[in-house]
Amino acid sequence: MIVIGIDPHKSTHTATAVDPVTNTDLGSLRIDATLAAGHAYYDTKIAEGKSPRAATRSLKRHLSDHVWRIMLTDEKRSHRQHEKESDRAA
Numbered sequence: 001m002i003v004i005g006i007d008p009h010k011s012t013h014t015a016t017a018v019d020p021v022t023n024t025d026l027g028s029l030r031i032d033a034t035l036a037a038g039h040a041y042y043d044t045k046i047a048e049g050k051s052p053r054a055a056t057r058s059l060k061r062h063l064s065d066h067v068w069r070i071m072l073t074d075e076k077r078s079h080r081q082h083e084k085e086s087d088r089a090a
Contacts, residue, residue, distance in 0.1 A: 006060040
């Protein structure tokens with residue numbers, strides 16, 4: 001299991017993936033909070049009638065999903081590269 005924490009601030013949001021067993025930082029990602037996509041997502045949630053706190057929670061969930069997809073993509077890429085190196089060695 002991997003835990004992804006989001007620390008939202010006005011200027012940046014920091015997402016960190018942690019292994020809860022070893023408490024090892026697996027990677028962090030800093031996202032500019034002023035980027036149009038994140039701000040638009042938050043504004044959309046507010047327009048849907050969510051409170052600012054609920055909109056922030058939704059944004060955090062959205063960001064953690066994004067970080068998870070990046071991690072999976074990197075893992076797949078690493079696995080494919082390892083397979084290619086193994087094939088060359090054989």
